[in-house]
Amino acid sequence: MSLDFDVVVIGAGFGGMYMLHRLRLKGFKVQVFETGKGVGGTWYWNRYPGARCDVESVQYSYQFSPELQQEWEWTERYATQPEILRYANHVADRFDLRRDIKFETRVTKATFDEGAHAWTVETDKGDRVTARFVVTALGCLSSPNTPRIPGLADFKGPTYHTGNWPHEGVDFTGKTVGVIGTGSSAIQSIPMIARQASHVTVFQRTANYTVPAHNKPLDPDHVREVKANYPAMRKRAKATPPGIDFKINMASAMATPEAERQREFQERWDYGGLGFMASFSDLLLNDESNKTAAEFVHAKIREVVKDPELADRLSPRNVIGCKRLCVDTGYWATFNQPHVALVDVSDQPIERITAEGLRANGKDYTFDCLVLATGFDAMTGALLRIDIRGRDGRSLEEKWTEGPKTYLGLTMAGFPNLFTITGPGSPSVLTNMLPSIEQHVEWIADCIEYVRSRGATLIEASRDAEEAWVGHVGEAAGATLRSSCSSWYIGANIPGKPRVFMPYIGGFPAYIERCEAVVKNGYEGFSLSF
Numbered sequence: 001m002s003l004d005f006d007v008v009v010i011g012a013g014f015g016g017m018y019m020l021h022r023l024r025l026k027g028f029k030v031q032v033f034e035t036g037k038g039v040g041g042t043w044y045w046n047r048y049p050g051a052r053c054d055v056e057s058v059q060y061s062y063q064f065s066p067e068l069q070q071e072w073e074w075t076e077r078y079a080t081q082p083e084i085l086r087y088a089n090h091v092a093d094r095f096d097l098r099r100d101i102k103f104e105t106r107v108t109k110a111t112f113d114e115g116a117h118a119w120t121v122e123t124d125k126g127d128r129v130t131a132r133f134v135v136t137a138l139g140c141l142s143s144p145n146t147p148r149i150p151g152l153a154d155f156k157g158p159t160y161h162t163g164n165w166p167h168e169g170v171d172f173t174g175k176t177v178g179v180i181g182t183g184s185s186a187i188q189s190i191p192m193i194a195r196q197a198s199h200v201t202v203f204q205r206t207a208n209y210t211v212p213a214h215n216k217p218l219d220p221d222h223v224r225e226v227k228a229n230y231p232a233m234r235k236r237a238k239a240t241p242p243g244i245d246f247k248i249n250m251a252s253a254m255a256t257p258e259a260e261r262q263r264e265f266q267e268r269w270d271y272g273g274l275g276f277m278a279s280f281s282d283l284l285l286n287d288e289s290n291k292t293a294a295e296f297v298h299a300k301i302r303e304v305v306k307d308p309e310l311a312d313r314l315s316p317r318n319v320i321g322c323k324r325l326c327v328d329t330g331y332w333a334t335f336n337q338p339h340v341a342l343v344d345v346s347d348q349p350i351e352r353i354t355a356e357g358l359r360a361n362g363k364d365y366t367f368d369c370l371v372l373a374t375g376f377d378a379m380t381g382a383l384l385r386i387d388i389r390g391r392d393g394r395s396l397e398e399k400w401t402e403g404p405k406t407y408l409g410l411t412m413a414g415f416p417n418l419f420t421i422t423g424p425g426s427p428s429v430l431t432n433m434l435p436s437i438e439q440h441v442e443w444i445a446d447c448i449e450y451v452r453s454r455g456a457t458l459i460e461a462s463r464d465a466e467e468a469w470v471g472h473v474g475e476a477a478g479a480t481l482r483s484s485c486s487s488w489y490i491g492a493n494i495p496g497k498p499r500v501f502m503p504y505i506g507g508f509p510a511y512i513e514r515c516e517a518v519v520k521n522g523y524e525g526f527s528l529s530f
């Protein structure tokens with residue numbers, strides 16, 4: 001049977017773009033399908049005011065091309081969404097990617113043909129193509145979560161979701177705005193919305209920890225130095241658990257004298273960003289250590305927020321770093337402004353959305369515009385939106401009834417020739433996504449090339465290898481405080497979703513080592529068919 005393509009790639013974000021490039025270099029015929037009108041994935045959709053990456057721009061970038069790395073000029077410490085999107089478009093142009101990407105086309109179904117050892121991929125535009133392999137590059141946070149609050153359709157004004165923001169932007173000048181959610185997207189957007197709006201009411205279910213970004217324009221001397229030493233920096237980053245080049249203090253917080261501990265926290269606070277959680281090595285392992293960091297942040301909130309009762313309501317109660325730490329610019333200070341109000345909805349869920357606003361705690365709140373900063377059906381949502389059918393017509397949804405099961409977060413037993421970039425069971429969202437994406441893309445491209453070089457037509461993970469990996473992912477999660485709260489890492493934000501800690505928390509170096517060992521051992525845990 002002659003197939004239309006060697007590989008179909010689903011998604012043209014950073015994963016899909018590099019996958020296409022890498023496979024082309026190896027001479028494979030590839031078709032990419034992308035729902036959006038352009039490349040960029042997350043950075044194409046998340047256009048809410050204040051959107052920027054919480055990993056420093058010189059690190060949140062591709063490293064596969066030294067030329068690209070040298071020629072691109074980041075302008076700020078933390079790049080804004082428009083700048084990252086410009087970068088994605090530059091990459092697409094530079095490597096001539098668009099000619100193999102079909103835009104505005106959503107893949108609806110992928111079915112494995114056991115006789116042909118091939119996939120049939122169908123789209124909402126009527127495409128029906130065959131390919132030996134399918135690679136999903138759907139992103140981990142790309143299926144927006146619209147909460148099931150009664151009456152959502154009743155609201156008379158416009159409703160915006162941060163994860164699917166209007167491309168033309170939104171002018172809130174003179175408007176009253178209601179914001180539901182206080183996660184990263186809300187924490188970035190609320191200060192910006194408050195600059196324009198005449199009144200903002202923020203509905204908070206769970207207060208979140210955030211550290212200051214201290215964003216600034218990049219100093220040209222610093223950029224020159226980074227560029228001159230890029231390989232060394234990338235190597236250092238790969239050796240840290242999150243794949244980010246920052247100094248990890250290996251000391252225990254509890255074993256460190258109080259004054260020294262405060263100095264360490266303060267230094268990290270003054271520097272800004274996610275490195276705060278690397279102040280001590282046991283912040284996510286030991287409750288008491290964790291509390292020292294949490295209390296440091298509580299004190300910062302009290303310093304900034306003038307009303308002590310409001311400061312208390314803004315202070316998170318759970319383990320710091322259990323939910324993803326946020327990085328902000330002026331979030332708490334925003335609540336000192338008289339036109340910004342915080343409504344606690346932690347005790348009772350929002351009752352309903354009304355025509356004029358919403359009803360919570362037995363009280364009606366009115367506003368002109370509603371912003372849902374309510375996050376995503378993370379890690380599995382985008383995959384399960386596609387009707388994926390493996391052996392015996394079994395759906396992925398059926399396979400994952402009790403939570404996602406993968407081998408290395410890259411493949412699944414019963415779904416031959418299918419790969420997931422940064423899938424559940426890989427470090428993905430616990431790391432800098434760009435190096436994680438590159439590592440997956442390179443592993444997958446090498447694997448596909450290996451299958452071809454052996455004259456085989458099918459590769460499949462064994463159930464035993466998958467079970468062992470799922471067990472290891474679960475064990476690793478159980479050893480930290482990260483599974484102790486209701487986060488999207490365990491699917492707690494989506495009613496009915498199985499509670500399983502989805503990403504692999506063993507760290508980027510251990511994960512890379514494991515992936516490399518699998519290859520060295522002749523693709524251990526996989527079987528080939530001809």
Ligand code: NAP
Nearest residue numbers: 052053054147181182183184185186205206324373374375
């Ligand atoms: P999120 O962290 O899941 O936050 C969603 C917020 O909505 C939470 O405060 C949640 O409360 C609230 N919520 C959801 N349903 C609700 C309901 N029915 N009633 C009241 N409140 C409700 O989503 P996000 O802020 O979009 O961030 C998701 C992830 O994307 C981040 O953790 C991060 O990994 C990534 N991100 C990164 C950046 C960056 O690089 N700077 C920016 C944005 C996002 P609960 O906490 O109680 O569930």
